[in-house]
Amino acid sequence: MTRPGTIAFVFCLTTASLTLADGNWPGFRADGSGTVKADLPTRWSAQEGVAWQSSIPGYGQSSPVVWNDHVYVTSSEGPFQQDCQVHAFDLPTGKKRWTTHVAATTKVENYFRNSRAAPTCCVDETGVFSFFASGDVTAMKHTGETLWTTPVIKKYGEVDNERGVASSLAQTDDLVFVLVDHHGPSYLVALNKSNGDIAWKTNRGMRVPSWSSPVIAKQNNRELVITSSADTVDAYDALTGEALWQLDGLQGNHIPSATVVGDQVFVGSTTMYGGATDEDATAGSNCCIQLTDNAGKPGYEVRWGAERANSYYSTPLAFAGYVYYVNKVGVLYCIDQETGEQVFVKRIGNPCWASAIGVTQSDGEQLVYFVLKNGYTIVLRPGDEYDQVARNQLYDAGAMIEARESAEQQRQANAVPADQAAPKTGPEKIFAGMPESRLHQMFSYGDPMVYGVAVAGNQLLIRTGQNLFCVSP
Structure with a gap:
């Protein structure tokens, strides 16, 4: 059942994302909320429903x-x-229209535990903006011609991050934002969309490696860049880069990004090897922050920290009065959005590297889509109990074997020569001598693996390492 008072609250949440109903999904998790109005299919299989x-x-x-x-x-x-x-x-047919190549200005080993083209682009009416682990930010027309390239990492110094850079771009009308947190001088930088020039750069001091992405919040007539990374949540003025406030004392917010819905920010945190290990502190760091305004001065209040929650790779989803977190072994935590109290816990069979999507259909029904790492999608009806509508398979066993072999061939073809491989540091040093097959088993890195999803009109797009799928009504 839906909680009392949720209907009016849901209207406030969904109206912010109605602009996405025209078919555009302009960045990581759309507008940063992961919610959309669409009539997505609820049932499909490898044999039926994949357009x-x-x-x-x-x-x-x-x-x-x-x-x-x-x-x-x-x-x-x-x-x-x-x-x-x-x-x-091409959205209607899946035909590839063009590929544009960007020559990397810094080296990043093509190692399966490193970030490999992990940052998500952002897009607007002028073109598409990309960012790579090499530190190169580019702008391209919708026809594929490169407008400009800015080598951010080459400009500001090499990154000491044992897993590579994976933070996705955020955007306003005029700027794109890049977050670089690592064992060294970390920073948030804004680039002008028109020419790639640096609009501002704000130093974040010495940090620890993080891979989360900035997100934009709007407060009155002001746009804020919110970063949840390296054990703090920070807010910056999007126009000037001025640091506005910081919440510190968190633990484990190195991978999940923040979710912004209206004037609330939801933080995801996880225990991880070589980092956060205190389960209670990590659970409390899965929290809700209320944006405040005191005589025009932006601030915040912590509304709650979860008693028991954990968000691994995927970003938490706040939708229909609930907040959903998925941990690294596929346990789903459902938390009351107003109080932070646990509603239910359910093992869903596999973790999510792609972040969940909250969908409001044209008839008003609301559904949550969890696209699991192994290609299954669980469709859930929000409520106080686990109410599964469907569980859908994207590819069959034959396709899985073919994808696994293709990924293995790709890794071998792109292997770094032994005499050119840099010594591993940090946690990776321990794993350096292990066979790749053992590491795949330990960390469940077997392909095909779903990394990201998007909604285009009434179609669901699902991306693995080497394939793009379109699920359509």
Whole structure:
């Protein structure tokens, strides 16, 4: 059942994302909320409901973005990911329209535990903006011509991050934002969309590696850049880069990004090897922050910290009066959005690397889509109890074997020569001598693996390392 008083609250949440109903999905998790109004299919299989499947050259971990009838994804190739690629696909047919190559200005080993084209693009009416682990930010027309390239990491110094850079871009009308947190001088930088020039750069001091993405919040007539990363949540003025406030004392918010819905920010945190290990502190760091305004001065209040929750790779979803978190072994936590109290816990069978989507249909029904790492999608009806509508399979056993073999061939073809491989540092040093097959087993890295999703009109786009799928009514 739906909680009392939820209907009016839900209206406030969904009206902010109605602009996405025209078919555009302009960035990571759309507008940062992961919610959309659409009539998505609820049931499909490998044999029925998949409108098309297209192969993506190279390998990538970014989510799709959509503008009109263009779908954009990124990938990389080469032992040092020196060939970065932006691909445009035709939404109605899945046919690849173009690929534009970006020459990497810094080296990043093409290692399966490193980030490989993980940052998600953002897109607007002028074109598509991409960011790669090499630190190169680019702007391209919708026809594929490169407008400008800015080598951010080459400009500000190499990154000491044992898993590579994976933070996705955020955007306002005029700027794109890049977050770089690592064992060294960390920063948030804004680039002008028109020419790639640096609009401002704000130093964040010495940090620890994080891979979460900034998100935009709107407060009165002011746009804020919210970062949940490296054990703090920070707010910056999007126009000037001025640091406005910081919530510290958190633990484990290195991977999940923040969710912004209206004037609330929801933080995801997880226990992780070589980092956060205190389960109680991590649970409390899965929290809700209320944005405040005191005589024009932005601030915040912590409304609650969850008693028991954990969000691994995927970002928490706040939708229909609930907040959903999925941990690294596939346990779903449902938390009351107003109080932070636990509603239910349910093992759903596999973790999510793609973040969940909250969907409001044209008839008013609300559904949550959890696209699991192994290609299954669970469709859930929000409520005080676990109410599963459907469980759908994207590919069959034959397709899984074929994808696994293709990914293995890609890794071998792009392997870094032993005499050129850099010594592993941090937690990766412990794993350096282990066989790759053992590491795949330990960390469940077997392909095909779903990395990201998007909604285009009434279609669901699902991206694995080497393929893009479109599920349509």
